[in-house]
Structure formats: structure tokens, C-alpha cells
Amino acid sequence: MIVRFLKDGIVRGGSYSKENGIISGGEELKLEGLFILPPCQPSKIVCVGLNYTKHAEELKMPLPEEPILFLKPPSAILAPEGHIIYPSASSQVDYEGELAVVIGKRCKSVIAAEAEQYIMGYTCFNDVTARDLQRKDGQWTRAKSFDTFAPFGPWIGKIDPSSADIQTRVNGRVVQKSNTSDLIFDVPKLVEFISSVMTLEPGDVIATGTPPGVGQLQRGDSVEVEIEEIGTLRNFVV
Ligand code: MG
Numbered sequence: 001m002i003v004r005f006l007k008d009g010i011v012r013g014g015s016y017s018k019e020n021g022i023i024s025g026g027e028e029l030k031l032e033g034l035f036i037l038p039p040c041q042p043s044k045i046v047c048v049g050l051n052y053t054k055h056a057e058e059l060k061m062p063l064p065e066e067p068i069l070f071l072k073p074p075s076a077i078l079a080p081e082g083h084i085i086y087p088s089a090s091s092q093v094d095y096e097g098e099l100a101v102v103i104g105k106r107c108k109s110v111i112a113a114e115a116e117q118y119i120m121g122y123t124c125f126n127d128v129t130a131r132d133l134q135r136k137d138g139q140w141t142r143a144k145s146f147d148t149f150a151p152f153g154p155w156i157g158k159i160d161p162s163s164a165d166i167q168t169r170v171n172g173r174v175v176q177k178s179n180t181s182d183l184i185f186d187v188p189k190l191v192e193f194i195s196s197v198m199t200l201e202p203g204d205v206i207a208t209g210t211p212p213g214v215g216q217l218q219r220g221d222s223v224e225v226e227i228e229e230i231g232t233l234r235n236f237v238v
Contacts (some may be wrong), residue, residue: 001015001016001017001121001155001156001157001230001231002014002015002016002039002040002120002121002155002156002157003015003016003022003036003039003154003155003156004036004037004038004039004040005022005024005034005035005036005037006034006035006037007024007029007034007035011037012024012025014029016031016154016155022034035079036079036080036081036153036154036155037079037153038077038078038079038080038151038152038153039102039123039152039153039154039155039156040102040120040156040203040205041074041203042074042077042102042201042203042204042205043074043201043203043204044071044073044074044198044201044204044205045071045072045073045074045076045077045150045204045205045206045207046069046071046194046198046200046204046205046206046207047069047070047071047072047098047127047144047206047207047209048067048068048069048185048190048206048207048208048209049064049067049068049069049070049140049209050063050064050068050184050209051067051183051184051185051208051209051210052178052182052183052184052209052210052211052212053182053184054182054211054212055209055210055211055212055214057212058212058213058214059214063184064184066193067185067189067190067193067194069193069194069197070140070141070144071141072127072144072145072149072150072207073145075145075147076144076145076146076147076148076149076150077150077151077152078148078149078150078151078152078235079151079153080151080153080154080233080234080235081234081235081236082148082151082235082236083148083235083236083237083238084126084128084148084149084151084217084223084235084236084237084238085146085147085148085238086217086218086219086237086238087130087146089130089133089142090130090131090132090133090143090146091132092130092131092132092216093128093129093130093131093216093217093237094128094129094130094131094214094215094216094217095126095128095168095170095175095176095214095215095217095223095225096126096127096128096129096168096210096214097124097125097126097166097167097168097176097210097211097225098124098125098126098127098166098207098208098209098210098225099122099124099125099161099164099166099180099187099207099208099227100122100123100124100125100152100205100206100207100208101119101122101161101187101190101191101205101206101208102119102120102121102122102123102156102203102204102205103118103119103120103200103201103202103203103204103205103206104118104119104120104121104202105117105118105202106199106200106201106202107191107195107199107200108195108198108199108200109195109196110191110192110195111192112188112189112191112192113188115187115188115191115192116188118191118195118200119187119191120156120202120203121156121157121158121159122156122157122158122159122161122164122227122230123152123153123154123155123156123157123205123227123230123233124152124153124154124225124226124227124230124231124232124233125150125151125152125205125207125225125233126150126151126152126168126223126225126233126235127144127149127150127207127210128144128146128148128149128150128151128217129143129144129149129214130142130143130144130146130149131143131216151233151235152205152207152233153233154231154232154233155230155231157229157230157231159227159228159229159230161180161186161187161208162180162181162186162187163179163180163181164179164180164227164228164229164230165177165178165179165227165228166178166179166180166211166225166226166227166228167225167226167227168213168223168224168225168226169223169224169226170215170217170221170222170223170224171221171222172222175213175215176210176211176212176213176214177211177213178211178212178213180208182211183208183209184209187206187208190206190208191206194206217237218237219237219238220237220238221236221237222234222235222236222237223235223236223237
């Protein structure tokens with residue numbers, strides 16, 4: 001799996017495995033004591049709304065005929081273990097655990113059948129949302145874009161995105177439990193649809209939507225998004 005980290009103040013890349021820890025520049029490093037960075041530096045984060053049937057139902061929103069897209073700015077990115085800052089403008093901040101796609105090669109107008117060759121891999125994403133502001137504003141930019149509202153990581157792995165278990169935990173309690181086989185629009189279709197609109201650059205992130213069970217975060221909470229065969233993204237709300 002692909003990892004980025006800080007060591008002695010220098011940004012480094014490497015590969016991570018449970019068995020060997022981090023290997024970077026021929027050196028074997030222990031995970032403990034390293035500052036793990038978000039695993040890539042997207043020029044944009046493209047998010048998909050309402051991509052699990054049951055999540056649309058719980059929000060009482062009709063099922064989309066095409067993917068609903070919105071963007072999060074790169075300024076919202078947060079590293080694994082970082083602090084989600086609860087904004088004073090909101091009184092309902094929700095977690096949304098999601099599978100994220102990381103683009104590996106620049107692409108435009110890709111067909112679904114060829115999408116895989118443009119994908120570097122997959123990681124965990126938390127589409128943190130100020131739900132009250134999302135309702136109030138009618139469009140989603142403010143609600144989705146506060147600094148620290150786009151935690152992702154901890155690393156990028158190659159998995160089968162059509163059948164991965166995904167789980168969100170708040171303070172250790174399971175609050176979302178699903179499988180990406182329930183996605184309305186699967187990963188190849190999303191790459192086709194999004195790349196028909198905009199050029200995707202290496203490192204760009206697509207957050208594929210959240211399963212049912214969204215709920216609120218409070219200051220002091222820990223929140224984890226775990227995806228089978230990738231790992232766990234953990235953050236703290238302050
Ligand atoms: Mg979402």
C-alpha cells in the first residue's frame with residue numbers, strides 16, 4: 001500500500017504492509033512515531049451524493065437518475081489522526097464513512113470498461129458534513145467545505161471496489177456497516193461520469209458516497225472509517 005509520511009521534517013513516500021511496516025528508500029521503518037500524511041495531494045476532491053439506496057431513503061431524498069456531484073476544496077484535507085474542528089457556525093456535524101478512489105493517470109472522457117487503468121487505488125474517506133447548513137443553504141458548498149472536513153487515508157491500497165466491507169465507528173461503537181456492492185453507481189461508472197465533465201489529475205480523489213447510518217459527531221469523539229483490506233482512518237473531533 002502507498003503511504004506518505006513525515007520523518008525528521010521531510011515528506012517521504014513508501015509502501016506499507018502489516019508484516020513489514022513502512023519501506024521507504026530501501027529503509028524499513030516502524031509506523032510508531034511517524035507522522036502519517038494524507039496519502040496523496042489531490043487538485044480536487046469530487047464527492048458523490050446519495051449513492052447508496054438506503055442512505056437516500058434515510059434522508060428522505062429521491063433516488064438520483066445520474067450521480068449527484070459536489071466538490072470539497074483541498075483546504076479541507078485532514079491527515080489520519082488529525083483533529084476535525086467543529087465549526088461554531090453549525091450545531092449538527094455528521095460523519096459519512098466512504099470508499100475513496102485515487103486517480104493514477106490524467107484522464108478525460110474515460111469509458112467505464114477502461115476506468116481501472118486510470119485508478120491508483122483506494123482509501124478511506126470521511127465526508128464530514130454540517131448537516132444543518134446543508135439543509136439551510138440548499139446547495140452544499142459551505143456544509144461540506146470547512147477546514148478539516150475531508151480526512152482521508154491512511155494509505156492507498158488495491159482492492160476490489162465492487163465488494164468491500166465498509167464500517168464507521170464513533171468512540172468504538174459501530175454506526176455504519178455496509179458493503180460497496182450496494183453502491184447505486186459503481187466505481188467504473190463514476191469515473192466515466194465524472195471524467196465526462198472534468199479532467200481528472202493524478203492524485204485526485206473521488207469519494208463514492210456514504211451508506212446508511214449517518215449520524216452526529218460531538219466534540220471529544222473519535223471517529224473511524226474502516227475498509228476491508230485497506231485499513232482504518234481515525235480522527236478526533238475538537
Ligand atoms: Mg458523502
